Amino acid sequence: MGTKHLTNDDRQRIRTLYFEGNKTKAEIHDIAVFSIDQIKTAIKAPSSNVAKRSGRARVLSREQEKELVSFVTSSKEGRRASFLQLSVILFQSLFGKPPISETNRQKRLARALEHKDWTPEQWARVLWTDDTWITGGHHRKQYVTRRLGEEWDPTCIIERYQRKHGWMFWGCFSGLGKGPGLFWEKDWGSITAETYRSHTIPIIHGWIQFCQQQLADQLVLMQDGAPAHSASDTILDLQERGIQIIQWPPYSPDLNPIEMCWN
Known part of the structure; x- marks a missing residue:
């Protein structure tokens, strides 16, 4: 999550947990799964100051990202696959069985x-x-x-x-x-x-x-x-x-x- 772009909602959530929920940065890290640096930045900068992110639009939805994470963590084949292999495996539905039963x-x-x-x-x-x-x-x-x-x-x-x-x-x-x-x-x-x-x-x-x-x-x-x-x-x-x-x-x-x- 260290390179995840924080949206206005993400930053507002962090600031709410910190200023109103009296949570520490470490506690927010455990709850929201954001990096400590992201949390520090969100606390310092109000959400209204967040510039719109440039670059290519998202290709995968949140649900598709969750499916990708689920596949990678479900087997050793998924853990060791390169990005190219993952694209081939996922889109051809070639799912493997973990060798540890x-x-x-x-x-x-x-x-x-x-x-x-x-x-x-x-x-x-x-x-x-x-x-x-x-x-x-x-x-x-x-x-x-x-x-x-x-x-x-x-x-x-x-x-x-x-x-x-x-x-x-x-x-x-x-x-x-x-x-x-x-x-x-x-x-x-x-x-x-x-x-x-x-x-x-x-x-x-x-x-x-x-x-x-x-x-x-x-x-x-x-x-x-x-x-x-x-x-x-x-x-x-x-x-x-x-x-x-x-x-x-x-x-x-x-x-x-x-x-x-x-x-």
């Missing part, structure tokens, strides 16, 4: 409620793990269209997809410090339950044992829901090694602090 949202909520009373000491005992692909060449940032306060909205979250070319690294850390890392050799092939159990789990097991022996602290493993991680053989292997797993909801890379390290 209501079921997955409920799982994320259940996890939050389950751990809302955890202490810093409990979180410090979580061994956060993840892997990432490093690719050569230029990398293009992915932008999303969002409003203030929407950074954690499911439609604003950018999912990561495994790349076919490059180098794969696995790493971990906890509140006790940085853990070991692993470079995935290409002759190991793709990450399957078998290769994950052969190369990664022994490192996890060794590090958890080390922390327990040297630091007298038992770590809890966090791993995402990749097929190799959630396979029955993998779960059985972890159980036999006495490794406790923290349950993880799908489509939730934003909840894993190690994601910030890869960036």
